Amino acid sequence: xxxxxxxxxxxxxxxxxxxAAAIAWALFGLTTWIESGGVLDAAAIQAExxxxxxxxxxxxxxNGTIIVPAVALLLLIVSFFAKLTRGxxxxxxxxxxxxxxxxxxxxxxxxxxxxxxxGALALAILVTAVMSARLTSAPRxxxxxxxxxxV
Amino acid sequence: xxxxxxxxxxxxxxxxxxxxxxxxxxxxVVLVPIAWMWTDSLVPSTYSxxxxxxxxxxxxxxxxxxxxxxxxxxxxxxxxxxxxxxxxDVDLTLVARAGRVTLPSGRVVDGFTLNxxxxxxxxxxxxxxxxxxxxxxxxxxxxxxxxxxxxxxPAGDDGVAGVTQDAVGVGGSFVYRxxxxxxxxxxxxxxxxxxxxxxxxxxxxLVVTPRAGLGDTADxxxxxxxxxxxxxxxxxxxxxxxxxxxxxxxxVRVVNTDNGPVQVWVGGAPxxxxxxxxxxxxxxxxxxxxxxxxxGGRADLEIDLPADGAGVRVELGGASAVTYGRPLPPTPxxxxxxxxxxxxxxxxxxxxxxAADRTFDYVIGRRLGFLDGxxxxxWTVNGHLWPDVPMYVVREGDVVRMHIDNASGELHPxxxxxxxxxxxxxDGVPSTGSPWWTDSIDVQDGHTVDIAFVxxxxxxxxxxxxxxxxxxxxxxxxxxxxxxxxPYRVGGDPHNTPE
Numbered sequence: 143x144x145x146x147x148x149x150x151x152x153x154x155x156x157x158x159x160x161x162a163a164a165i166a167w168a169l170f171g172l173t174t175w176i177e178s179g180g181v182l183d184a185a186a187i188q189a190e191x192x193x194x195x196x197x198x199x200x201x202x203x204x205n206g207t208i209i210v211p212a213v214a215l216l217l218l219i220v221s222f223f224a225k226l227t228r229g230x231x232x233x234x235x236x237x238x239x240x241x242x243x244x245x246x247x248x249x250x251x252x253x254x255x256x257x258x259x260x261g262a263l264a265l266a267i268l269v270t271a272v273m274s275a276r277l278t279s280a281p282r283x284x285x286x287x288x289x290x291x292x293v
Numbered sequence: 294x295x296x297x298x299x300x301x302x303x304x305x306x307x308x309x310x311x312x313x314x315x316x317x318x319x320x321x322v323v324l325v326p327i328a329w330m331w332t333d334s335l336v337p338s339t340y341s342x343x344x345x346x347x348x349x350x351x352x353x354x355x356x357x358x359x360x361x362x363x364x365x366x367x368x369x370x371x372x373x374x375x376x377x378x379x380x381x382d383v384d385l386t387l388v389a390r391a392g393r394v395t396l397p398s399g400r401v402v403d404g405f406t407l408n409x410x411x412x413x414x415x416x417x418x419x420x421x422x423x424x425x426x427x428x429x430x431x432x433x434x435x436x437x438x439x440x441x442x443x444x445x446x447p448a449g450d451d452g453v454a455g456v457t458q459d460a461v462g463v464g465g466s467f468v469y470r471x472x473x474x475x476x477x478x479x480x481x482x483x484x485x486x487x488x489x490x491x492x493x494x495x496x497x498x499l500v501v502t503p504r505a506g507l508g509d510t511a512d513x514x515x516x517x518x519x520x521x522x523x524x525x526x527x528x529x530x531x532x533x534x535x536x537x538x539x540x541x542x543x544x545v546r547v548v549n550t551d552n553g554p555v556q557v558w559v560g561g562a563p564x565x566x567x568x569x570x571x572x573x574x575x576x577x578x579x580x581x582x583x584x585x586x587x588x589g590g591r592a593d594l595e596i597d598l599p600a601d602g603a604g605v606r607v608e609l610g611g612a613s614a615v616t617y618g619r620p621l622p623p624t625p626x627x628x629x630x631x632x633x634x635x636x637x638x639x640x641x642x643x644x645x646x647x648a649a650d651r652t653f654d655y656v657i658g659r660r661l662g663f664l665d666g667x668x669x670x671x672w673t674v675n676g677h678l679w680p681d682v683p684m685y686v687v688r689e690g691d692v693v694r695m696h697i698d699n700a701s702g703e704l705h706p707x708x709x710x711x712x713x714x715x716x717x718x719x720d721g722v723p724s725t726g727s728p729w730w731t732d733s734i735d736v737q738d739g740h741t742v743d744i745a746f747v748x749x750x751x752x753x754x755x756x757x758x759x760x761x762x763x764x765x766x767x768x769x770x771x772x773x774x775x776x777x778x779x780p781y782r783v784g785g786d787p788h789n790t791p792e
Binding site for chain 2: 180181183184185186187188189190191192193207208211212215218219222223225230241244248249251252
């Protein structure tokens with residue numbers, strides 16, 4: 143279970159990287175497409191214009207609304223069995239952050255400035271996921287020998 | 294020593310077991326609600342739209358006199374709600390085909406044709422004529438139908454797979470018949486697996502001209518469509534020259550066949566917005582503003598071409614244009630927008646919306662959940678995910694008001710089948726212009742629109758978002774006349790998939 147916890151936490155960290163990479167690809171592709179004569183309006187957005195990077199939007203959307211929340215949920219469930227000090231707390235925090243991140247992704251379409259929080263929270267998820275993965279490398283609290291400070 | 298060790302083991306054992314139990318309980322607390330939501334969202338592989346959703350009578354009476362479905366009196370079936378057989382004045386066959394398609398522009402895309410072309414042939418009728426269209430499916434594996442967008446045809450000819458007919462399978466056919474009572478600009482498109490089929494080109498224009506004719510006006514239909522993301526007018530890209538003599542009046546019938554609004558403006562001359570969604574505007578005045586045409590909606594523009602032959606451009610979305618006269622470079626989009634809510638002169642309505650028999654809410658939201666078992670962000674209607682959407686119940690002759698409130702984060706072009714509604718207000722601001730009759734209306738995120746209509750066309754009608762990706766994501770409800778039934782089912786052997 144500790145290994146599963148670690149693997150899931152690393153997957154979550156890698157997923158943040160994938161999300162950042164996908165959206166950057168998509169946005170560079172979009173501006174390049176517009177600069178080369180593509181016209182984007184409300185109808186064109188719905189018609190899935192074809193350009194190098196458009197896949198990035200799809201990856202970001204599908205990954206962010208389905209795979210990332212599923213991994214965070216699995217991590218939370220695994221944390222109940224992993225017997226890690228603060229394991230549940232970290233997994234629960236990650237799960238809540240992921241839910242908040244999905245909601246920010248939705249509502250930033252109505253209030254674009256929320257996009258700043260969406261970007262910042264992504265980094266917080268990345269750091270928390272890495273910290274969660276590293277929890278498993280620390281010895282279990284119950285087995286921790288009493289150490290005397292060496293001066 | 295031994296006893297002590299055993300005690301420790303026992304304590305440890307109980308502790309470990311208790312921890313496992315706590316973990317299992319915690320996992321169940323998380324998983325059970327999710328599993329319950331998942332199973333609760335599952336929809337049978339075949340179902341009748343009649344049984345779908347929660348009946349909403351909008352404050353009107355509920356039929357109790359017969360032992361019909363859901364306490365309603367038994368009425369006709371949609372396939373009885375059709376024109377009686379007889380000869381037709383406009384009689385044609387449309388053959389649907391799927392495959393590699395060469396557009397009029399020469400571009401080759403994967404898509405669909407009707408009689409070998411996309412857009413399909415323009416159907417023209419004179420007001421009062423009987424129209425019969427035989428749809429033949431040559432090779433479209435998933436089946437096809439034709440829906441007469443904006444035309445208030447009898448319910449049995451509405452062309453919605455699984456609601457008013459079965460999808461026409463390969464080798465099959467279906468004959469649509471309706472009287473062309475209303476002059477104006479309309480269009481037809483498939484309502485089976487509608488999103489990919491319409492995107493791929495299974496549509497065409499339907500134009501009904503008035504009995505008196507159009508005089509000397511040069512008449513042009515401009516179907517705007519994005520094929521594989523490329524803006525086209527009647528299948529052509531870029532500037533599309535049109536025929537019009539200097540000084541002549543031209544009518545450009547803009548039909549937006551896409552999933553989002555298209556901005557239209559005219560460079561080189563003012564225009565008058567003479568009709569919206571096939572209904573004439575009263576007292577249209579010259580304008581140079583930009584006009585937003587709703588997805589699925591139509592706008593008829595009249596322009597008096599300059600007598601000196603100077604160029605005029607009807608700009609469609611900034612990517613293509615219908616051009617007249619001498620060449621004119623592309624014109625920028627004007628900042629001012631024409632608002633039909635305050636355009637034209639007011640006129641009396643044929644009914645009193647204040648004396649409505651039924652008042653409905655159509656509140657659009659969005660939330661995380663399961664739609665038929667698939668997790669995602671889905672649209673909600675009145676707070677509930679599909680299929681738990683309202684079934685708006687009316688009786689023939691009712692005056693119906695509908696308050697559409699969009700709090701979903703995205704624009705929705707709402708389309709009610711079989712009826713034309715008048716826009717009463719937007720965000721509570723009443724209409725001060727010409728009566729604005731519509732069948733496809735944009736409801737912007739964070740805004741409300743109030744419409745009213747007379748229930749004068751018995752049937753079972755879709756009331757959905759015409760961003761055709763959205764009905765499949767749960768943004769679809771129905772308007773049902775009390776007691777009207779349908780023998781057709783969504784799913785099943787014909788694979789009826791209206792969305």
